[in-house]
Amino acid sequence: MTARIHQWPVRLLFMLAGLFPLAANTAEWPDGAKIAVTLTFDLDAETVWWNDVDAMTGNPSSISHGRYGPNVAVPKILAVLEKHNVRATFFIPSWVAEQYPGAVRQIAGAGHEIGAHGVKHISPLQLTREQEAATFAESVRVLGQISGKRPVGYRAPSWAFSNETLKLAARSGFLYSSNLMDADEPYVHDNPPGLIELPVSWVLDDAPYFWFDEDSWNKTIHSAASVEAIWQEEFSAAYDNNGYLNLTMHPQIIGRPARLRMLDEFIGWMKGHEGVWMTTGSSIAVFIRGQQGRSP
């Protein structure tokens, strides 16, 4: 009898736990989807390999790696996305858009989103406030002109930030930022108010696994299969929590044949799950803005 009495508080706890599940995530995606996924590509081209940004010089071999992005990788990536009928987001420095307008039009023409990624991929920390503000204006002008659509998403070059970056983005009419690592779900910034954040993570970025550092030889190249396994783990955990998966990739990196084959398989594997909402950053941001209640 005594034992039964002592069981009651435990039972009550279980009953309450059933009424109020421990999982804090109460996300509800459109049409009952169980997860939202964004595939994002930062089309840096030559810009990350310049030794001298003003003179635009660098090791010719490294620079050629940059050209691989728009010239070779982009058409192959677009073919993979088309095969799976998926729309993605490409963040593009406006200098790159001017050098490779054909690639930008091809991307936009296939229904993908074009977002801003600085002008020459210079860290905002190296710019004055006026110079940084000018990069937003330049991005809006150039990307809008070439793609036919005003960019609404902003990813800072190398995720580098000044104290003014987010305010400048909001003031320049951007709807969302995809730069911060303080959450694993989209949320609405308090300051600047209303700006949506689509958080990123190194674990969901192709660069830490594949970007070989030719100067120091410090970075190790991983097999595509090992990265696919990590990304599948991340997807599964997010899926179980009605969560969000935001992949950051670079055409010059993910566009190598074996890695692209992995991406192809990985997209197919994700889409094999029930209730996967795979879409552009702007679609997610518009949805979150409509909800206005998902701040962590």
Ligand SMILES: [Zn+2]
């Ligand atoms: Zn970049």
